[in-house]
Amino acid sequence: MAPEAARTAVRSLIGITAELFSRAVTVCEDHDPEDPDETYVVLAVETSLPPQAIVDAEQQWIVALRNVAPSAFDSVRLLINAR
Numbered sequence: 342m343a344p345e346a347a348r349t350a351v352r353s354l355i356g357i358t359a360e361l362f363s364r365a366v367t368v369c370e371d372h373d374p375e376d377p378d379e380t381y382v383v384l385a386v387e388t389s390l391p392p393q394a395i396v397d398a399e400q401q402w403i404v405a406l407r408n409v410a411p412s413a414f415d416s417v418r419l420l421i422n423a424r
Contacts, residue, residue, distance in 0.1 A: 350413060351410075353409045354406060354410065355368060358402060358419070362386045362395075362398055362421070363388070366386050367385040367386070368385075380416075382413075382416060382418070383419075384417065385420040385422065386419075387423075387424055388423060388424065389423070389424045399419065
């Protein structure tokens with residue numbers, strides 16, 4: 342994915358994530374502990390949604406990721422911190 346397309350996709354995913362979980366989203370880069378050369382983007386969100394709503398939102402997020410950035414499916418992660 343070209344850099345500008347990647348930035349656009351990440352911006353879209355941040356907006357989708359914030360909307361689904363009704364919270365601000367933190368973005369960082371992380372790597373696979375077993376393979377430091379394998380990096381990915383992490384979208385982290387804290388939420389106080391009920392457990393089933395979290396599961397539903399996560400499933401919607403996966404569908405959105407496939408629609409917005411199918412080529413980035415293996416390089417983007419969602420981290421949900423339930424409160």
